[in-house]
Amino acid sequence: MPDQNEDIRIGVFICHCGSNIAGYLDMEALEEFAKKLPHVTFVQRNLYTCSEGGINEIKKGIQEQDLNRVVVASCTPRTHEPLFRSSCGEVGLNPYLFEMVNIRDQCSWVHMKDTEQGTAKAKDLIRMGVAKAALLEPQEPIISEVTTRALVIGGGIAGMTAALAIARRGYEVVLVEREASLGGMLNALNQVGPTMMEASDLVQEKVKAISEHSRITVFTQAQVTEVQGFIGKYHADIETESGVKKIDVGVVIVATGGRALVPEGLYGYDGKRVVNQLELESLLKGGLRPDVQNVVMIQCVGSRNKERPYCSRICCQTAVKNAMLVREQNPEARVCILYRDMQMYGVENEEMFRDSKKKGVRYINYTPEEPPRVEDGKVQVYHALLGRHMDLPADLVVLSTPLVSHEDAETTSQLLRVPIDENGFFLEGHVKLKPLDFATDGVFLCGSARFPSNIREAVAQGLGAASRASIPLSKGSVEVEPIISVLADEDACRGCGLCVALCPYGALEIQQTEKGRKVHVIDVACKGCGVCAATCYQHALSINSFTDQQIGAQVDAFLAG
Amino acid sequence: MCTGRVDPAMVAGAFKKGLDGLMVVGCYFGDCHYITGNVQAKAKMDITRRLLKHVGLNQDRLAFRQCSSGEAAVFVNLVSEFDQRIREIGPIGGGGDPVEAPDIFRKMETAEAVLAGEKIRWVIGKRTPFLESGNMYGEVFTQHEFNRAIDMIIVEETEVQEILRELREGARSVKGLAQALTIPSERVFKYITALKRKGMIKLDKVSDRTPYFQIIPQEG
Numbered sequence: 001m002p003d004q005n006e007d008i009r010i011g012v013f014i015c016h017c018g019s020n021i022a023g024y025l026d027m028e029a030l031e032e033f034a035k036k037l038p039h040v041t042f043v044q045r046n047l048y049t050c051s052e053g054g055i056n057e058i059k060k061g062i063q064e065q066d067l068n069r070v071v072v073a074s075c076t077p078r079t080h081e082p083l084f085r086s087s088c089g090e091v092g093l094n095p096y097l098f099e100m101v102n103i104r105d106q107c108s109w110v111h112m113k114d115t116e117q118g119t120a121k122a123k124d125l126i127r128m129g130v131a132k133a134a135l136l137e138p139q140e141p142i143i144s145e146v147t148t149r150a151l152v153i154g155g156g157i158a159g160m161t162a163a164l165a166i167a168r169r170g171y172e173v174v175l176v177e178r179e180a181s182l183g184g185m186l187n188a189l190n191q192v193g194p195t196m197m198e199a200s201d202l203v204q205e206k207v208k209a210i211s212e213h214s215r216i217t218v219f220t221q222a223q224v225t226e227v228q229g230f231i232g233k234y235h236a237d238i239e240t241e242s243g244v245k246k247i248d249v250g251v252v253i254v255a256t257g258g259r260a261l262v263p264e265g266l267y268g269y270d271g272k273r274v275v276n277q278l279e280l281e282s283l284l285k286g287g288l289r290p291d292v293q294n295v296v297m298i299q300c301v302g303s304r305n306k307e308r309p310y311c312s313r314i315c316c317q318t319a320v321k322n323a324m325l326v327r328e329q330n331p332e333a334r335v336c337i338l339y340r341d342m343q344m345y346g347v348e349n350e351e352m353f354r355d356s357k358k359k360g361v362r363y364i365n366y367t368p369e370e371p372p373r374v375e376d377g378k379v380q381v382y383h384a385l386l387g388r389h390m391d392l393p394a395d396l397v398v399l400s401t402p403l404v405s406h407e408d409a410e411t412t413s414q415l416l417r418v419p420i421d422e423n424g425f426f427l428e429g430h431v432k433l434k435p436l437d438f439a440t441d442g443v444f445l446c447g448s449a450r451f452p453s454n455i456r457e458a459v460a461q462g463l464g465a466a467s468r469a470s471i472p473l474s475k476g477s478v479e480v481e482p483i484i485s486v487l488a489d490e491d492a493c494r495g496c497g498l499c500v501a502l503c504p505y506g507a508l509e510i511q512q513t514e515k516g517r518k519v520h521v522i523d524v525a526c527k528g529c530g531v532c533a534a535t536c537y538q539h540a541l542s543i544n545s546f547t548d549q550q551i552g553a554q555v556d557a558f559l560a561g
Numbered sequence: 562m563c564t565g566r567v568d569p570a571m572v573a574g575a576f577k578k579g580l581d582g583l584m585v586v587g588c589y590f591g592d593c594h595y596i597t598g599n600v601q602a603k604a605k606m607d608i609t610r611r612l613l614k615h616v617g618l619n620q621d622r623l624a625f626r627q628c629s630s631g632e633a634a635v636f637v638n639l640v641s642e643f644d645q646r647i648r649e650i651g652p653i654g655g656g657g658d659p660v661e662a663p664d665i666f667r668k669m670e671t672a673e674a675v676l677a678g679e680k681i682r683w684v685i686g687k688r689t690p691f692l693e694s695g696n697m698y699g700e701v702f703t704q705h706e707f708n709r710a711i712d713m714i715i716v717e718e719t720e721v722q723e724i725l726r727e728l729r730e731g732a733r734s735v736k737g738l739a740q741a742l743t744i745p746s747e748r749v750f751k752y753i754t755a756l757k758r759k760g761m762i763k764l765d766k767v768s769d770r771t772p773y774f775q776i777i778p779q780e781g
Contacts, residue, residue, distance in 0.1 A: 419591075421591075499686070501686075501690060504597045504598065528562060529565050529566065530566025530598075531563065531565035533566065534565060534566050534567060534568040536682070537678070537679040537680075539677070543562070543566060546562055548568065548571065551566075551571060555575045559575070559579055
């Protein structure tokens with residue numbers, strides 16, 4: 001609770017935002033209104049509160065008017081709260097004694113045509129902000145040390161790239177691979193497009209670099225079985241052939257990859273005359289039999305349907321690449337690709353697509369309503385442009401199946417408490433803003449564990465995830481917003497654990513204390529969502545800067561209007 | 562901060578003070594910035610709405626809606642629709658609710674006490690495990706079974722809070738409480754016994770062979 005004897009002196013700065021706010025609201029009325037609010041001792045209007053001049057006015061107000069709470073009524077806290085907070089901090093006012101009211105986005109912009117109503121709403125918001133500000137309490141930033149070691153789960157191309165990048169920056173890396181050797185799906189591939197590099201060369205190059213690197217520890221035929229902790233301080237158990245290893249790491253990268261769908265029961269798949277692209281890769285690796293003269297590839301097998309609505313993106317380029325390789329090995333072979341839509345994103349892929357046509361690969365469009373039929377030695381397809389059925393002779397039928405999520409994805413997601421989507425792929429924190437981060441701090445993702453990706457993308461994502469993960473490693477510590485859950489009333493807590501079960505971040509734990517079982521907030525792991533405080537039946541938990549009293553004061557202030 | 566922070570007791574408290582409508586707008590499921598906060602929020606608001614309806618509030622006054630931060634048009638529609646609906650119902654207790662003012666505010670105070678209380682909060686908090694992984698005996702409840710249990714708790718807890726509110730005004734007999742609150746006297750007797758065992762009330766006096774009970778002031 002705030003100090004009852006403290007003399008609360010609130011300064012309200014109302015921003016014109018040029019004409020963004022002042023052009024639509026009655027600014028004088030707002031100023032007069034704010035002056036009459038409880039505890040408000042200073043009110044000032046600024047042309048731009050965020051300009052250097054405006055910031056100086058806030059600082060001057062704190063120093064000369066002895067303000068101990070600051071309210072800025074302006075734009076959105078998403079962009080400007082950090083600036084105003086730090087300005088308060090620069091002149092010695094705790095940054096968390098600052099409250100922001102958004103009268104631009106929520107008033108002048110949405111009520112442009114109604115000055116009276118817009119102004120009335122701005123008054124409501126300012127009254128609520130001031131009511132909350134009076135109850136604000138100072139907070140200290142939370143700083144926690146980071147163990148400068150990374151755990152990379154998955155030794156495919158994405159994981160190996162990430163591990164190398166982090167190790168080369170000077171940090172230790174533990175790389176865990178469930179198979180006997182590193183390389184992942186790359187081990188099963190022949191040549192990779194569009195450069196047609198030998199996949200085995202790429203694997204060998206990476207494996208060599210990793211084995212020569214003193215800071216990378218590799219565990220093969222190993223699995224992560226337990227992960228506890230939070231950003232900077234994760235403790236993991238790794239089950240290896242020689243027993244369980246316990247390691248401490250600061251960050252975790254998920255690079256567990258995907259797997260090619262085996263199309264059991266589709267188009268007469270038998271793994272011999274009807275194979276998938278992955279199996280074709282190994283046929284090509286060993287050299288095609290010369291009598292394979294007619295090859296038909298069918299795209300979108302087992303994907304873009306009800307069961308798997310997504311497009312796996314990489315099967316088209318794989319098919320085009322392999323079609324050309326077939327014709328390289330058996331130059332007389334007829335290769336025909338039956339497709340729904342060709343997904344050849346990127347300049348090189350487009351180029352490869354055109355090139356394949358020049359080199360005689362044939363393309364026939366089919367629709368899901370009339371899919372091709374695989375019969376003995378031939379494939380029947382309805383050619384939409386010619387408007388008739390065609391029989392294509394086929395010594396080998398290749399089904400382009402999507403990459404699907406790995407069987408372990410769900411276990412891994414539970415282990416790390418990170419989400420997977422409806423297709424079983426790991427779900428990033430934000431598709432555009434945090435594509436390689438999870439919502440949980442300190443855990444990152446890359447490669448086909450996230451979504452089907454080709455080698456180039458997996459490498460780029462591996463580097464990207466390594467770069468993201470290196471930020472806390474290089475800082476050596478993490479600073480966390482102190483707007484988090486706190487055990488405000490320790491005596492009330494019965495240690496029942498109701499909140500522990502509901503916390504989406506694993507930020508709560510029950511500890512044995514002198515007063516018995518009590519909940520403990522792991523402050524660096526807490527995101528301050530507030531679910532625990534809204535649930536606790538003893539009202540023992542509270543959220544900094546969003547206490548029951550502060551929210552209650554805002555509600556009261558709203559209803560007082 | 563997440564919609565999961567919205568405390569059910571706070572909601573009833575706001576209606577008690579004269580709020581006409583409350584819409585909680587969260588992210589879509591699976592798209593929550595706080596992973597599952599919106600799921601908790603919806604569950605809390607659903608149960609809160611059941612209780613508020615039970616005590617006499619028009620249930621349309623409390624809404625839980627979803628939209629993403631990129632969907633301005635959807636948000637505007639949600640707000641406009643809700644605004645229109647609340648205007649149709651009118652001010653709280655003004656004829657648009659089964660219970661009218663000023664009784665509605667007393668009912669909201671009771672609801673606030675129920676929602677701040679141990680029993681209902683415990684069950685709200687246990688909802689996810691009850692529906693998904695089961696209770697300590699491994700019994701998984703259906704939504705229907707859970708709602709039935711919640712409805713029973715709502716009835717009981719409301720009656721208990723009304724009894725406590727009466728007793729705060731002075732000592733009462735079981736019969737007197739039953740008449741004042743129109744609760745069958747055997748149920749009042751059951752609550753009185755339970756409250757006595759919990760140390761929340763005690764015998765005040767026996768007058769004309771009828772026992773009267775009074776509240777024991779609680780600390781804090």
